[in-house]
Amino acid sequence: MSTADRFADAVCIEIVNISKSFGATEVLKSLSLTAFRGEFVALLGPSGCGKSTILRIIAGIETCDEGEIVIEGQVANYLRPSARNVAMVFQSYALYPHLTVRENIAFPLTTRQGRGLDRATISVRVSQAAELVDLSDKLEHLPSQLSGGQRQRVALARSIVRHPVAFLMDEPLSNLDALLRHEMRRSLIDLHRRVGRTTLYVTHDQFEAMTMADRIVVMDHGRIQQVGSPHEVFEQPANRFVAGFIGLPSMNMLEGRIESGRFVSRQGLRIPLAAGAFSADEGEPVALGLRPTDLSIGPVREGEAAIVGQASRIEYGGTDIFVDLTLSGSDGVRMRVATENAIRTGEKIEARIRLRALHLFAADGRSLRVPTGG
Amino acid sequence: MPGRPSRLALEPSAAARWLAALVLIVTAIISLAPFFYVVSTSFKETRSLFTYPPHWFPDPIYFGNYLALFEKHPFGWWLANTLLVSSVVTVLKFFIDGMAAYALAKLDFRGKRLVVTALLVSVAIPLAALLIPLFLIVRSLGIIDTRIALILPPLANPLGVFMIRAFIAGVPDELIQSARMDGAGEFEILRRVVVPLIRPGLVVHATFIFSNQYTSFLWPLVAVRDTQKQVITVGISSLRAIFTVDWGLISAASLIAAIPLTVIFILFQRAFFQQSLAGALKE
Numbered sequence A: 001m002s003t004a005d006r007f008a009d010a011v012c013i014e015i016v017n018i019s020k021s022f023g024a025t026e027v028l029k030s031l032s033l034t035a036f037r038g039e040f041v042a043l044l045g046p047s048g049c050g051k052s053t054i055l056r057i058i059a060g061i062e063t064c065d066e067g068e069i070v071i072e073g074q075v076a077n078y079l080r081p082s083a084r085n086v087a088m089v090f091q092s093y094a095l096y097p098h099l100t101v102r103e104n105i106a107f108p109l110t111t112r113q114g115r116g117l118d119r120a121t122i123s124v125r126v127s128q129a130a131e132l133v134d135l136s137d138k139l140e141h142l143p144s145q146l147s148g149g150q151r152q153r154v155a156l157a158r159s160i161v162r163h164p165v166a167f168l169m170d171e172p173l174s175n176l177d178a179l180l181r182h183e184m185r186r187s188l189i190d191l192h193r194r195v196g197r198t199t200l201y202v203t204h205d206q207f208e209a210m211t212m213a214d215r216i217v218v219m220d221h222g223r224i225q226q227v228g229s230p231h232e233v234f235e236q237p238a239n240r241f242v243a244g245f246i247g248l249p250s251m252n253m254l255e256g257r258i259e260s261g262r263f264v265s266r267q268g269l270r271i272p273l274a275a276g277a278f279s280a281d282e283g284e285p286v287a288l289g290l291r292p293t294d295l296s297i298g299p300v301r302e303g304e305a306a307i308v309g310q311a312s313r314i315e316y317g318g319t320d321i322f323v324d325l326t327l328s329g330s331d332g333v334r335m336r337v338a339t340e341n342a343i344r345t346g347e348k349i350e351a352r353i354r355l356r357a358l359h360l361f362a363a364d365g366r367s368l369r370v371p372t373g374g
Numbered sequence B: 001m002p003g004r005p006s007r008l009a010l011e012p013s014a015a016a017r018w019l020a021a022l023v024l025i026v027t028a029i030i031s032l033a034p035f036f037y038v039v040s041t042s043f044k045e046t047r048s049l050f051t052y053p054p055h056w057f058p059d060p061i062y063f064g065n066y067l068a069l070f071e072k073h074p075f076g077w078w079l080a081n082t083l084l085v086s087s088v089v090t091v092l093k094f095f096i097d098g099m100a101a102y103a104l105a106k107l108d109f110r111g112k113r114l115v116v117t118a119l120l121v122s123v124a125i126p127l128a129a130l131l132i133p134l135f136l137i138v139r140s141l142g143i144i145d146t147r148i149a150l151i152l153p154p155l156a157n158p159l160g161v162f163m164i165r166a167f168i169a170g171v172p173d174e175l176i177q178s179a180r181m182d183g184a185g186e187f188e189i190l191r192r193v194v195v196p197l198i199r200p201g202l203v204v205h206a207t208f209i210f211s212n213q214y215t216s217f218l219w220p221l222v223a224v225r226d227t228q229k230q231v232i233t234v235g236i237s238s239l240r241a242i243f244t245v246d247w248g249l250i251s252a253a254s255l256i257a258a259i260p261l262t263v264i265f266i267l268f269q270r271a272f273f274q275q276s277l278a279g280a281l282k283e
Helices: A051-059 A100-110 A118-132 A148-160 A179-193 A206-212 A230-235 A240-245 B014-042 B046-050 B064-071 B075-106 B114-124 B127-140 B147-155 B158-167 B173-181 B187-198 B200-213 B218-223 B234-238 B246-279
Strands: A012-024 A025-036 A042-044 A066-071 A086-089 A165-172 A198-203 A213-221 A223-228 A252-259 A262-265 A270-271 A285-290 A295-297 A304-316 A319-324 A333-337 A348-354 A361-362
Touching: A012 A051, A012 A198, A025 A051, A025 A066, A025 A198, A025 A223, A042 A206, A051 A066, A051 A086, A051 A165, A051 A198, A066 A179, A066 A361, A086 A148, A086 B173, A100 A118, A100 A148, A118 A148, A118 A179, A148 A179, A179 A206, A198 A206, A206 A230, A213 A230, A213 A240, A223 A230, A223 A240, A240 A252, A240 A285, A240 A361, A252 A333, A262 A285, A270 A304, A295 A333, A304 A333, A319 A348, A348 B046, B014 B246, B046 B246, B064 B075, B064 B246, B075 B114, B075 B147, B075 B158, B075 B187, B075 B200, B075 B246, B114 B158, B127 B218, B147 B218, B158 B200, B173 B187, B187 B200, B200 B246, B218 B234, B234 B246
Parallel strands: A042 A198, A042 A213, A086 A165, A165 A198
Antiparallel strands: A012 A025, A012 A066, A213 A223, A252 A262, A252 A285, A262 A270, A285 A361, A295 A348, A304 A319, A304 A348, A319 A333
16 A cells, blocks of 8 residues: 555645755755655655755744745745644754753643643643653653653653644654664654654664654755655665665665676676666666675575675674675675675675666666566 | 772872962962951041051941941942942843843844944943943933933943853754744743753843942943932042041941942852853763
8 A cells, every 4th residue: 555545635744846045055955745644754864965954944943945835734934833833853852951841841831822721731731741751750850860762752742742733853863872762763653653643754864764654755965866665765766876875784886887688897797687677778887786685695596696706804793794795806795694604704605696686777876677566 | 909099199188288278378368358457447446547556456446437427428328329220230231131142142133243243343342432422412311410320321231242142152042943833932932941041140140230330430420410329439439538538437338338249249159150160061
């Protein structure tokens, strides 16, 4: 079932042709994006690609130079941040250090815009929000008395208490250590399921994006490179940037051209291509993409090809080992294989490749793979 | 290693500590001696001041100087005027400087740089250069020789704006943005988020304004002639006669004048020390 089907036609946030410059630097270039009600959308990209700026523009903290922001069917460009009814969770948590957890969570309900609720209602809503993030026993603590994960949960509760139409989260887990990040990731997914509100989640961590999001928006240099489900962006990257950015270790790239339906690298390595899988012309300069996980050791079977190289570097990674394979000339690939493969440095290895798993990119970076549908 | 715990290499030896204590005691005596002499003088009759050898302690203790201050001179008025003017200026400047500083530190508006530059330039102009134009303006407003003339001009001094602006600049932008998203107006953000976070700095600032105003001399001397409206600095200077100086009287006046400032400093000294440490340690 596609994302659009799952979320029907209920658009929550839509940004249309947004552009933004800071001085001479163009941060966002005519960018459009839609987030459906209840959807978890991850904005993924390297630092400085403009993903946080999108969030800040939607939140109203930043203005855009061109384009339109529509929240729940209403053009929001000129609405105050508080009138947009979206809540933002900052990377630094942005908790008020002089207020207790209870006062922090209640803050949005006690401001000029938020007033109108009686004390009893505020108290109930604060308790509900605190319970959702498992902070009921910390309500009288100050933020300085809490751990990083607890502070992050206070920030979440403060955003929940307003009952916003959408949550905007700007790298909310990046200040936590790896173990806590793992826990908080699961808590966030659970919370999203329980609250059921649209979430726009900015991250540079592809693992977070892949494991949490319904859809991933991959960005680079102020432009959207691809929008798709985690499966789509991993299996069918739209261009060389997405292919290289998604997946760990990064996809191997071999430069070459097409000769008689084969890929021939600059160093003369020849790899057959699956018939009809790519729309590349004879002689066209291309880059062959090969995921380290699509290389394996063992006898070549139907639909596979073999490459031979020397293991020049081996890294032990616990469940897997990472092997740098030097091929003919200066070509080299990295492969990720199970630890039961006892490989030694300098050893000659024959690696097999699934031809269906190959990617081919044109000189301008776009994928040459013929869409398979579904 | 077993045995008694070894002393840290950086811990000073007993001799060094004694030496430090000695230096501090001598410095304290040198600092306090003139003050002590003023106290002593205020309790002496003027003629006993010039005996040789001088007496450090008054004998007998004489209260005539203190009584004279209130009986022969409007010292009570001077004190009340000074406290009134200093308090009003401090309170008003606290609001004016706070709001201006917040706008300059955290809001974006057209002409902000120009405003900052103009304020900076005005800080550099000495009061002496402004005295005559200021006098003419105040006179044309018809408030010369009133307490309002003592209150209004200091409000325009932008030095406090820069001090508070530096404190506010240290408040993370995300806190302010978060409060805006939570529906707080700018004044509410200033009151509920910024002020509590920079409170020690504000106390230092308020104390600074108060003491500055309390000890100001030149403008009050020019602005007010009525002796009942004068402030304490001008009042004390007027105690000097043309040919004689009554040191006992002046000492008593100085001592009373110093009390409010001392009390304020003692009350707020915690804030002073907090402020001096603020930013020294990473959060």
